[in-house]
Amino acid sequence: MSDRINTAAFLTIHLDERLLPGIVREIAALIGLSATLKLVEHYPGIPMWVPVKYDPDHALVKIVGHEAASKLVDNYGGESYQIAKCEHAIRAVRNTRICNSDKSQRQLAIEHGLTIRQIRNIQSGVEFDDGQDDFFQENHMYREKP
Numbered sequence: 001m002s003d004r005i006n007t008a009a010f011l012t013i014h015l016d017e018r019l020l021p022g023i024v025r026e027i028a029a030l031i032g033l034s035a036t037l038k039l040v041e042h043y044p045g046i047p048m049w050v051p052v053k054y055d056p057d058h059a060l061v062k063i064v065g066h067e068a069a070s071k072l073v074d075n076y077g078g079e080s081y082q083i084a085k086c087e088h089a090i091r092a093v094r095n096t097r098i099c100n101s102d103k104s105q106r107q108l109a110i111e112h113g114l115t116i117r118q119i120r121n122i123q124s125g126v127e128f129d130d131g132q133d134d135f136f137q138e139n140h141m142y143r144e145k146p
Contacts, residue, residue, distance in 0.1 A: 019089035023081055030075055031068035038063050043083040052078040095122045 015033065017025055028036040039048065042063050050072050051058055060069040098108050098119060105119045112119075 015089060015093060019092055020086055021084040024084050024086060027072070027081075031064060031071050035064040035068040039083055040086050044085040046083065047080045048083050049080045050076040050078065098122045 017028060017033070020028060020036075024036060024040065027039065048060075050060065052073070054070050054073045055061070056066065058069065060072060063069075064072070094112060098112065099122065101108055103111070105116050105123070108114070108119045109116045114122075
């Protein structure tokens with residue numbers, strides 16, 4: 001399993017909706033977080049077309065249900081939206097689950113597709129930093145000449 005987690009597991013932890021990108025946050029306010037996360041799972045980084053007229057056989061109905069699909073059609077009908085992958089929010093929830101788990105580091109590593117070292121770092125609150133920002137900000141070779 002990778003950073004992607006299923007909606008049911010995602011909802012077991014309070015999600016700070018400020019971590020969600022703009023359109024995803026708007027959709028969550030309209031149809032609820034649970035239905036929105038189903039869209040994120042189904043359309044990760046992929047455009048989602050909302051039909052102009054409600055159709056009970058449309059894919060949206062199968063994904064989020066009749067009520068939520070109807071609200072999407074009423075508010076966004078005839079438009080296409082790129083649904084963000086919400087990786088930051090998903091990673092935050094994953095890390096919280098890892099920190100709150102009673103499982104061994106080995107079990108968590110297997111479950112989340114991470115190394116034991118990554119699990120240890122998450123549990124100790126150490127964030128991974130590849131140093132790229134500092135390299136480009138502090139490297140004199142890349143400074144503009146006056």
